[in-house]
Amino acid sequence: MARVTQADVARAAGTSMAVVSYVVNGGPRPVAEATRQRVLAAIEQTGYRPDGVARALVGGSTMTLGLIVPDIANEFFAELAAAVEQAARAAGRTVLLANSEGDASTELDLLDTFLQRRIDGLVIVSQAPAAADRLLNRAKTRHVFLGAAPESAASIGVDNFGGAVAATRHLLEHGHSRIAAIAGPAGDHVAEARLAGWRHAVAARPTAGRVRFVQHPFTVTGGYDAALALLNPSPLAPGGPASGASIFGRSGPAGARVRPQAVFASSDRQAIGLLRAAADLGLSVPDDLAVVTFDGSSISAYAVPALTTIQQPIAEMAELAVRQLIDPDPQPLRAVLEVGLVVRRSCGCPPAHL
Amino acid sequence: MARVTQADVARAAGTSMAVVSYVVNGGPRPVAEATRQRVLAAIEQTGYRPDGVARALVGGSTMTLGLIVPDIANEFFAELAAAVEQAARAAGRTVLLANSEGDASTELDLLDTFLQRRIDGLVIVSQAPAAADRLLNRAKTRHVFLGAAPESAASIGVDNFGGAVAATRHLLEHGHSRIAAIAGPAGDHVAEARLAGWRHAVAARPTAGRVRFVQHPFTVTGGYDAALALLNPSPLAPGGPASGASIFGRSGPAGARVRPQAVFASSDRQAIGLLRAAADLGLSVPDDLAVVTFDGSSISAYAVPALTTIQQPIAEMAELAVRQLIDPDPQPLRAVLEVGLVVRRSCGCPPAHL
DNA sequence: GTGAAAGCGCTAACAC
DNA sequence: GTGTTAGCGCTTTCAC
Numbered sequence: 001m002a003r004v005t006q007a008d009v010a011r012a013a014g015t016s017m018a019v020v021s022y023v024v025n026g027g028p029r030p031v032a033e034a035t036r037q038r039v040l041a042a043i044e045q046t047g048y049r050p051d052g053v054a055r056a057l058v059g060g061s062t063m064t065l066g067l068i069v070p071d072i073a074n075e076f077f078a079e080l081a082a083a084v085e086q087a088a089r090a091a092g093r094t095v096l097l098a099n100s101e102g103d104a105s106t107e108l109d110l111l112d113t114f115l116q117r118r119i120d121g122l123v124i125v126s127q128a129p130a131a132a133d134r135l136l137n138r139a140k141t142r143h144v145f146l147g148a149a150p151e152s153a154a155s156i157g158v159d160n161f162g163g164a165v166a167a168t169r170h171l172l173e174h175g176h177s178r179i180a181a182i183a184g185p186a187g188d189h190v191a192e193a194r195l196a197g198w199r200h201a202v203a204a205r206p207t208a209g210r211v212r213f214v215q216h217p218f219t220v221t222g223g224y225d226a227a228l229a230l231l232n233p234s235p236l237a238p239g240g241p242a243s244g245a246s247i248f249g250r251s252g253p254a255g256a257r258v259r260p261q262a263v264f265a266s267s268d269r270q271a272i273g274l275l276r277a278a279a280d281l282g283l284s285v286p287d288d289l290a291v292v293t294f295d296g297s298s299i300s301a302y303a304v305p306a307l308t309t310i311q312q313p314i315a316e317m318a319e320l321a322v323r324q325l326i327d328p329d330p331q332p333l334r335a336v337l338e339v340g341l342v343v344r345r346s347c348g349c350p351p352a353h354l
Numbered sequence: 355m356a357r358v359t360q361a362d363v364a365r366a367a368g369t370s371m372a373v374v375s376y377v378v379n380g381g382p383r384p385v386a387e388a389t390r391q392r393v394l395a396a397i398e399q400t401g402y403r404p405d406g407v408a409r410a411l412v413g414g415s416t417m418t419l420g421l422i423v424p425d426i427a428n429e430f431f432a433e434l435a436a437a438v439e440q441a442a443r444a445a446g447r448t449v450l451l452a453n454s455e456g457d458a459s460t461e462l463d464l465l466d467t468f469l470q471r472r473i474d475g476l477v478i479v480s481q482a483p484a485a486a487d488r489l490l491n492r493a494k495t496r497h498v499f500l501g502a503a504p505e506s507a508a509s510i511g512v513d514n515f516g517g518a519v520a521a522t523r524h525l526l527e528h529g530h531s532r533i534a535a536i537a538g539p540a541g542d543h544v545a546e547a548r549l550a551g552w553r554h555a556v557a558a559r560p561t562a563g564r565v566r567f568v569q570h571p572f573t574v575t576g577g578y579d580a581a582l583a584l585l586n587p588s589p590l591a592p593g594g595p596a597s598g599a600s601i602f603g604r605s606g607p608a609g610a611r612v613r614p615q616a617v618f619a620s621s622d623r624q625a626i627g628l629l630r631a632a633a634d635l636g637l638s639v640p641d642d643l644a645v646v647t648f649d650g651s652s653i654s655a656y657a658v659p660a661l662t663t664i665q666q667p668i669a670e671m672a673e674l675a676v677r678q679l680i681d682p683d684p685q686p687l688r689a690v691l692e693v694g695l696v697v698r699r700s701c702g703c704p705p706a707h708l
Numbered sequence: 709g710t711g712a713a714a715g716c717g718c719t720a721a722c723a724c
Numbered sequence: 725g726t727g728t729t730a731g732c733g734c735t736t737t738c739a740c
Binding site: 051062064071074075078082089094095099110113114115116117272273279298302304306 | 469
């Protein structure tokens with residue numbers, strides 16, 4: 001018993017393939033009710049399932065959306081993937097997933113593969129937006145960038161600057177004046193925007209005194225190292241990561257540093273590293289050190305203490321992206337979504353429960 | 355400029371479609387080197403990319419593997435997905451991902467969709483193994499179950515019992531005698547195996563006195579609730595989840611309970627909830643309460659204190675699964691992989707660093 | 709070594 | 725309302 005095809009159904013129903021197609025697809029031609037029933041019965045009886053591959057070949061659409069992220073094991077992207085898959089499924093689409101591993105050339109290879117698979121559209125957190133955009137345009141494949149994106153392409157981003165400002169201000173409102181920052185890698189678009197937001201907020205209170213920031217990867221170890229650089233009374237060992245200068249001038253010799261009262265961490269993962277470093281240094285969060293972070297991934301809620309964070313609207317991003325990809329006539333999209341402050345324990349606000 | 359097809363290339367190279375196919379696929383017939391070069395040039399010049407859909411229609415294979423998990427946002431499954439995608443990519447396959455949301459009927463729908471897409475094989479963490487197996491067998495689609503699986507199907511599991519024994523023994527070795535357990539939901543295959551392991555280990559030391567366990571979902575809140583039930587001196591509010599009896603007889607009235615010195619948590623997520631509950635109750639981990647957990651997902655390393663855990667060999671599972679799916683002649687597979695104890699801080703062992 | 713042609717399973721004109 | 729038929733882009737037999 002090989003694959004059941006439309007021809008088999010047609011035979012069983014005593015009709016033609018075309019009619020079978022019409023009832024399966026509800027068109028484009030009408031079918032008499034009686035015939036319809038016979039076909040339905042035949043489908044039932046034969047166990048026929050339309051072949052998506054053949055369908056895609058003739059019809060044009062594969063009903064498949066691609067998703068490329070740097071690392072699906074990262075909770076932020078995992079949550080994004082879950083949201084995209086859900087939105088796609090709700091729209092009857094299936095999603096092809098791949099990790100670029102943060103590597104531009106891997107990403108381009110992946111794109112090639114997806115294009116050969118004739119995906120209908122792509123959601124991408126890109127390492128090489130310009131190149132990706134070019135490739136996708138040439139293939140006439142719809143796509144939306146999340147985060148970094150070329151000017152002319154559809155994209156969805158969040159207000160990184162505004163979020164960082166809000167986070168830092170919240171710390172300011174707690175009465176802290178020495179608020180340091182753990183920034184993302186230099187040159188990263190998102191990292192720079194968040195750093196700028198922090199800068200903007202602390203600059204508003206010149207009494208803030210010596211304010212410092214360090215630039216580290218968006219990882220747990222990145223946050224750990226950053227925290228050590230920020231919190232350690234002694235200077236870093238040679239070869240350690242570079243510290244940023246105070247915005248009020250170069251900070252004094254390490255021995256003279258005043259410990260920050262609070263830290264704005266640019267990502268949840270970094271904040272997790274910071275928490276560990278604080279624990280290692282015997283510092284209590286939020287009593288000795290207040291912390292606000294950015295992302296709002298589930299990890300921030302699980303941490304002890306729970307992290308006050310700037311929440312990204314992941315579900316909204318996913319829905320918007322999917323909608324854009326399947327919209328019959330899509331408008332140019334260049335969304336910047338609002339982020340919200342989620343107050344939990346790490347900033348020093350009163351405890352709330354799970 | 356529409357899609358570039360093989361015919362275009364053939365025309366440009368002054369040859370036939372068949373020859374183009376031969377050079378693209380390196381067979382099945384030989385091609386003269388000179389012709390080959392002309393074809394290659396034509397491909398380059400036209401920007402031809404083979405169409406995967408058409409290829410799949412005739413060839414049979416879509417070079418696509420499916421992955422169905424309950425929830426990709428769960429770090430354990432996210433890590434699994436990353437590993438599966440990586441293994442698949444290394445083998446030239448692409449992965450179609452979907453979330454069953456822990457729901458059997460959603461899972462079956464998903465299966466249907468994947469089958470229509472003609473996936474070559476499927477890796478599944480199933481909610482309805484028997485039904486899924488039947489469907490997949492009927493469609494002659496290869497598949498491997500992770501975790502719960504029908505007897506006759508290919509499956510990969512881990513030694514849940516042995517892992518739980520090792521975890522509990524480690525706690526015993528720390529000198530604790532009152533070791534409670536947070537089990538997964540009753541009826542869950544994996545949960546039962548881990549619970550049995552804990553039982554086995556504590557039974558070996560009858561001096562353990564009153565040992566208790568509670569059954570809760572494999573979630574952070576499940577762990578939180580479980581911890582409250584285990585650690586609170588006062589009885590639970592009415593309507594709270596049921597507590598298991600002591601294996602040495604029903605435990606006494608709540609007021610008379612002795613607080614456990616240690617807890618074996620059946621999953622990392624539950625342990626995270628436990629950590630939070632302990633903090634809320636003013637209990638220090640590991641000083642007041644030692645903890646060992648199960649899974650070894652990244653979250654366990656990030657927690658403060660870092661969690662001592664039973665690590666599942668995720669990469670190995672993924673590689674084994676993918677290999678099984680693409681193996682030209684697959685042997686029946688019924689693997690039970692070993693798990694390892696990863697010692698960190700939560701059990702009371704001396705601190706180690708990030 | 710190369711090419712013509714027969715499908716893979718389906719949809720959608722286009723006739724009837 | 726229903727059936728015939730021409731492809732969709734590709735692989736692969738089979739002749740030359």
